[in-house]
Amino acid sequence: MMLKVENLRIVREGKEILKNVNFEIAPQEIHLVLGINGSGKTTLAQAIMGIYPCEGKILFEGEDITHLSVWERARKGITLAFQEPARFEGLLVKDYLMVSAKNKSISKLEEVIKMVGLPRNILFKEVGDNLSGGERKRVELASVLLMEPKLAILDEPDSGIDMLSCKLISEVIERMKSMGTSVMLITHSEDMINIADRATILCAGKVVASGERDEIKRLFKYSPCPLKR
Amino acid sequence: MNEFIKNEYERLVKYYGAAGGDTKALLSKNYASMVINGNKVLAKNSTKGIIIEAEKIEDGVYARIRIKKGYKSKNPVHLCFGMLPMEGRQYIRTEIFAEEESEVKFIAHCIFPNAVKVEHIMDSNVKVGKGAKVEYEEVHFHGKEGGVKVIPKTRAVVGEWGMYNSTFVIKSGRAGFVDIDYEVRLGENAKSMLLTKIYARGDDLIKANESVILEGAHSSGVIKTRMALRDKAKSEVIGKTVGLGAYSRGHVNCTEIIMDDAEAIASPVVMANNPKAKVTHEAAIGSVDKKQLLTLMARGLTEEEAIDIIVGGLLK
Ligand SMILES: Nc1ncnc2c1ncn2[C@@H]1O[C@H](COP(=O)(O)OP(=O)(O)O)[C@@H](O)[C@H]1O
Numbered sequence: 346m347m348l349k350v351e352n353l354r355i356v357r358e359g360k361e362i363l364k365n366v367n368f369e370i371a372p373q374e375i376h377l378v379l380g381i382n383g384s385g386k387t388t389l390a391q392a393i394m395g396i397y398p399c400e401g402k403i404l405f406e407g408e409d410i411t412h413l414s415v416w417e418r419a420r421k422g423i424t425l426a427f428q429e430p431a432r433f434e435g436l437l438v439k440d441y442l443m444v445s446a447k448n449k450s451i452s453k454l455e456e457v458i459k460m461v462g463l464p465r466n467i468l469f470k471e472v473g474d475n476l477s478g479g480e481r482k483r484v485e486l487a488s489v490l491l492m493e494p495k496l497a498i499l500d501e502p503d504s505g506i507d508m509l510s511c512k513l514i515s516e517v518i519e520r521m522k523s524m525g526t527s528v529m530l531i532t533h534s535e536d537m538i539n540i541a542d543r544a545t546i547l548c549a550g551k552v553v554a555s556g557e558r559d560e561i562k563r564l565f566k567y568s569p570c571p572l573k574r
Numbered sequence: 575m576n577e578f579i580k581n582e583y584e585r586l587v588k589y590y591g592a593a594g595g596d597t598k599a600l601l602s603k604n605y606a607s608m609v610i611n612g613n614k615v616l617a618k619n620s621t622k623g624i625i626i627e628a629e630k631i632e633d634g635v636y637a638r639i640r641i642k643k644g645y646k647s648k649n650p651v652h653l654c655f656g657m658l659p660m661e662g663r664q665y666i667r668t669e670i671f672a673e674e675e676s677e678v679k680f681i682a683h684c685i686f687p688n689a690v691k692v693e694h695i696m697d698s699n700v701k702v703g704k705g706a707k708v709e710y711e712e713v714h715f716h717g718k719e720g721g722v723k724v725i726p727k728t729r730a731v732v733g734e735w736g737m738y739n740s741t742f743v744i745k746s747g748r749a750g751f752v753d754i755d756y757e758v759r760l761g762e763n764a765k766s767m768l769l770t771k772i773y774a775r776g777d778d779l780i781k782a783n784e785s786v787i788l789e790g791a792h793s794s795g796v797i798k799t800r801m802a803l804r805d806k807a808k809s810e811v812i813g814k815t816v817g818l819g820a821y822s823r824g825h826v827n828c829t830e831i832i833m834d835d836a837e838a839i840a841s842p843v844v845m846a847n848n849p850k851a852k853v854t855h856e857a858a859i860g861s862v863d864k865k866q867l868l869t870l871m872a873r874g875l876t877e878e879e880a881i882d883i884i885v886g887g888l889l890k
């Protein structure tokens with residue numbers, strides 16, 4: 346397995362946000378995480394990245410990474426794109442992309458910028474308030490692509506992006522997969538759901554089902570959250 | 575040039591180059607320039623439209639720079655103020671007069687690489703004539719000791735439709751003790767932007783007191799401050815804009831990142847006595863943004879590396 350989460354429990358401000366979560370992501374798998382708002386998807390994503398302390402165990406390529414910091418996990422090949430990406434005053438898109446790029450050539454940057462549907466001149470803009478929400482999200486996706494990670498955790502990469510671009514982003518995610526990256530994908534968009542291999546439903550901080558995409562999709566439509574918090 | 579001065583000059587020029595200065599321009603006859611080490615003028619060059627005069631006064635140097643009426647300088651004026659010894663006091667009084675419709679950009683490098691106890695005092699009077707444009711960029715290169723006192727004072731008066739923009743930067747080496755005192759008075763339709771960017775560490779103490787007085791109708795001014803403070807560094811920033819003229823617009827914008835045990839006080843002051851004037855301010859002091867840090871760390875940077883990128887962006 347690429348990633349294995351065992352009995353993960355997270356308590357924040359006295360509230361149990363994740364309870365005994367178990368799930369796995371295989372190599373080169375697009376793994377969808379479904380769940381209504383507040384079910385704990387973002388918390389799970391960020392816990393895997395190492396942002397919150399947690400109980401339980403996180404194994405990455407068989408190695409226990411539970412006690413590693415965020416950047417140590419990143420150097421092992423895990424990365425995360427926030428639902429609302431941060432903005433950086435004074436930092437140009439090209440310099441931001443260089444931070445994560447494995448191949449630091451400008452032609453590689455240009456290629457990836459095109460792939461996420463952005464014009465070349467965006468490279469010379471700041472990763473600040475001048476970018477629209479959608480542009481900022483695509484820059485984030487480009488940054489993840491350039492890192493060539495083993496596991497990319499994408500928290501609603503489609504939110505705030507129009508339908509047409511949503512399709513493009515789905516293609517980019519499939520491309521990541523074909524390059525050997527596993528993807529943990531949090532989304533509500535029907536189009537994007539259909540690129541997943543497997544899926545897991547989170548509800549009130551618990552995994553209620555995990556399995557093949559179509560089966561889980563059906564289950565989720567029928568009963569998105571059978572448990573109460 | 576006698577042998578001793580030549581030596582000193584060459585050493586300073588070498589530092590100037592290392593500090594990112596354009597040495598070719600400094601040595602070229604096509605660029606107006608002036609090189610001062612301590613209280614000694616080592617070289618100066620005037621051009622067709624820019625006259626530079628300098629003389630020794632009792633406690634320092636008195637320099638006059640005149641940009642002739644209508645002269646629009648393509649090349650920037652290069653100024654190099656250095657103090658190579660470990661100790662000393664440099665006092666430079668300048669009068670800059672940009673005559674009507676002239677245009678000029680100054681690039682000043684202040685170089686104190688070996689400072690243990692160095693004082694650099696600048697006392698500038700700037701007169702920007704009608705329709706003239708002056709940009710003044712000052713970049714400091716200090717050593718690692720933090721033994722520098724930088725005390726720049728500027729009084730600028732900008733005539734109608736004129737412009738005066740200044741940028742003050744200390745990013746490399748320890749800032750030391752900095753006490754900035756700038757005041758700009760703007761005539762009708764005149765504009766000004768004062769930008770300060772400082773990285774303070776150790777026990778550095780930064781004081782900045784900057785004012786833009788919007789005297790003329792339709793004048794506009796911005797005071798922008800960007801600081802990053804680490805260790806036990808402290809800053810006290812006062813940005814003041816006064817709206818006197820009708821339809822004048824002023825804005826004060828201060829962002830400071832504080833880390834470790836650093837402390838910052840920012841006091842934007844906005845005043846107006848003309849109901850048609852509009853002056854605004856925003857100030858934000860805080861630690862490094864958590865999400866920015868996490869984002870960069872999720873790309874494999876350590877916390878220190880991430881802070882460098884964030885602070886680098888803020889001070890760019
Ligand atoms: N900083 C926090 N402290 C305490 N509880 C939080 C915090 N942030 C989110 N939560 C709670 O955790 C639960 C899961 O949130 P989240 O992981 O964001 O869900 P999702 O991404 O599925 O919408 C919610 O009940 C939310 O109220």
Ligand SMILES: [Mg+2]
Binds near residue numbers: 386387388428
């Ligand atoms: Mg969420």
